[in-house]
Amino acid sequence: MAELKGAEKQRYVADLFSRISGRYDLMNDLMTLGMHRRWKRQAAALAAQGLKGSAIDISTGTGDLALELARRPEVDHTVGLDLLEGMVSRAKSRSAARGMSGSVTMMVGDALSLPFANGSFACATAGFSLRNMPDVGKALSEMVRVVRPGGRVVILELSPMKPGLRSSLFRPVFHGLVPLIGRLVAGDGTAYSYLPKSVDYFLEANRLAEMLSELGLANVEFRRLGFGTVAMHRGVKLGLLA
Ligand SMILES: C[S@@+](CC[C@H](N)C(=O)[O-])C[C@H]1O[C@@H](n2cnc3c(N)ncnc32)[C@H](O)[C@@H]1O
Numbered sequence: 349m350a351e352l353k354g355a356e357k358q359r360y361v362a363d364l365f366s367r368i369s370g371r372y373d374l375m376n377d378l379m380t381l382g383m384h385r386r387w388k389r390q391a392a393a394l395a396a397q398g399l400k401g402s403a404i405d406i407s408t409g410t411g412d413l414a415l416e417l418a419r420r421p422e423v424d425h426t427v428g429l430d431l432l433e434g435m436v437s438r439a440k441s442r443s444a445a446r447g448m449s450g451s452v453t454m455m456v457g458d459a460l461s462l463p464f465a466n467g468s469f470a471c472a473t474a475g476f477s478l479r480n481m482p483d484v485g486k487a488l489s490e491m492v493r494v495v496r497p498g499g500r501v502v503i504l505e506l507s508p509m510k511p512g513l514r515s516s517l518f519r520p521v522f523h524g525l526v527p528l529i530g531r532l533v534a535g536d537g538t539a540y541s542y543l544p545k546s547v548d549y550f551l552e553a554n555r556l557a558e559m560l561s562e563l564g565l566a567n568v569e570f571r572r573l574g575f576g577t578v579a580m581h582r583g584v585k586l587g588l589l590a
Pocket residue numbers: 361362365406407408409410411412413429430431432435457458459460474475476477480481482
C-alpha cells in the first residue's frame with residue numbers, strides 16, 4: 349500500500365489516520381521514546397527564529413508542531429491544518445487545554461490546495477507527513493507559495509536509510525517492533541506496517557533538498573536526527589521583501 353499514488357493513496361492514508369487518531373500521540377511517544385517532541389520543538393525554532401509574523405503547520409495531525417510554533421515569541425498567530433476532522437478536533441482540544449486557542453487556529457484543509465493567499469506566512473512547517481501525501485511536489489510548492497519572501501519552509505520527516513550497519517539495526521525495529529506495538533497499543537498492526545514501508549518509498553534526504561532548491565528555496569540545508577532515521581530540512585524563500 350505504501351507504493352500507492354494520487355487519489356488512491358489519499359483515500360488509503362485518510363482511512364488509516366482516521367482509524368489510529370485516538371492512539372496517535374501515545375504511539376509517537378512509544379515509537380520515538382518521546383524524542384519526537386524535542387525534534388518538533390527544534391523544527392519550530394528553526395522555522396521561526398529571527399522572523400516576525402504568522403506560521404502554518406500543514407498536516408498538523410493532533411497539532412504538536414503547530415503548538416510549538418505558537419509558543420515561539422516571533423510568531424503572532426499559527427494555523428494548524430489537517431485533512432481529517434478527527435485529527436483537527438483532537439488538535440483543538442489540546443490547544444484549548446493549554447489555553448492557546450487564541451493564538452492557534454486548527455482547521456480542516458488539504459495541504460495540496462492551501463486556502464491562503466501567496467505570501468501569507470512568515471514560515472511553514474510539515475512534520476512526518478510529506479511521505480503520506482499523494483503528491484509531494486504539490487504539497488511542497490503550496491508551502492513555498494504561502495510563505496512570504498524571506499520566510500522559511502521547514503520539513504521534519506523520516507528518511508530512508510542506505511544499506512549498512514545502521515539500517516541493519518533499525519530495519520527490524522521499524523518493520524518488526526513498530527507493527528507489533530501498533531497491534532498491541534493501537535489495535536491496528538496493518539496501519540503500523542504501512543508506516544515503516546512508507547519510509548522506504550520516500551525521498552532520500554539529499555533528493556528532498558534538491559527538490560526544495562528546484563522549487564526556488566535558497567540556503568537549503570538539512571541535518572539528520574534520531575541516529576539518521578529523521579531529517580530536518582530548511583530553506584528560505586527568495587524574492588523581494590514586502
Ligand atoms: C503521520 S501524521 C503527522 C501529524 C503531525 N504533523 C505530527 O508530526 O505528529 C500525517 C498527517 O497527515 C495528514 N494528511 C494526509 N494527507 C493530507 C493532506 N492532503 N492535507 C492535509 N493533511 C493531510 C493526515 O491526516 C495525518 O494527520
